[in-house]
Amino acid sequence: MIGKKAQLPSAASKLQKEFNFSFDQLKQLFILPHKVTVEPYVRAFQYKVLNSILYTNSKLYKIGYSQHDLCTFCTSHPEKLNHLVLYSCPCSKAFWNDFEVFRFSATLKKINFIRQDFIVGVLLRSCSLLNYLLLIAKIYLWDCRRNQSHPNINGFKAKILIKYETENYIGRINKKMELLREKLVKLVNFSFSVNNVMYISNIVM
Numbered sequence: 001m002i003g004k005k006a007q008l009p010s011a012a013s014k015l016q017k018e019f020n021f022s023f024d025q026l027k028q029l030f031i032l033p034h035k036v037t038v039e040p041y042v043r044a045f046q047y048k049v050l051n052s053i054l055y056t057n058s059k060l061y062k063i064g065y066s067q068h069d070l071c072t073f074c075t076s077h078p079e080k081l082n083h084l085v086l087y088s089c090p091c092s093k094a095f096w097n098d099f100e101v102f103r104f105s106a107t108l109k110k111i112n113f114i115r116q117d118f119i120v121g122v123l124l125r126s127c128s129l130l131n132y133l134l135l136i137a138k139i140y141l142w143d144c145r146r147n148q149s150h151p152n153i154n155g156f157k158a159k160i161l162i163k164y165e166t167e168n169y170i171g172r173i174n175k176k177m178e179l180l181r182e183k184l185v186k187l188v189n190f191s192f193s194v195n196n197v198m199y200i201s202n203i204v205m
């Protein structure tokens, strides 16, 4: 047991404590970004999320690099990573609600997200596109924080388009993730079709 635990990053025990993951789930969640994206930046970003090493205002305030610790979006709570990414921030919550409406309109399938899904991804099912979108959504939230703008679903769709082009470029060189790219093409077409009507095609996430 000790040997097994020693193979996991140090952040694993914190995640295990917070979300009660099994050893197999912990392994799975650290591997997941490598299964759904070929872009090193996206993989590295999720690594920072899992290890809680992004410099939020709470962290910056502690080391004297910020004059306050408040959330960039709502300005009424300390800006910790879980606050920014999870439902405790009203601005992030509104964004995730719109994300779910968008996801449902593309797939016509309902998913009941649980809190941990937004941090680590959806572990129970094989849903590469959904997990990819969850990664990009977190990067988008972080970009909004950096630009001091409020997140919105149209900004997220624009981000998907940019990321799709990068993913497509790297993926074609590596000849990896053909299936994910095919799904992304459908999603990008859906996102930018008139009234999202033309391409409603039960995209599988």
Ligand SMILES: [Zn+2]
Binding pocket: 071, 072, 073, 074, 075, 076, 077, 083, 084, 088, 089, 090, 091
């Ligand atoms: Zn907030």
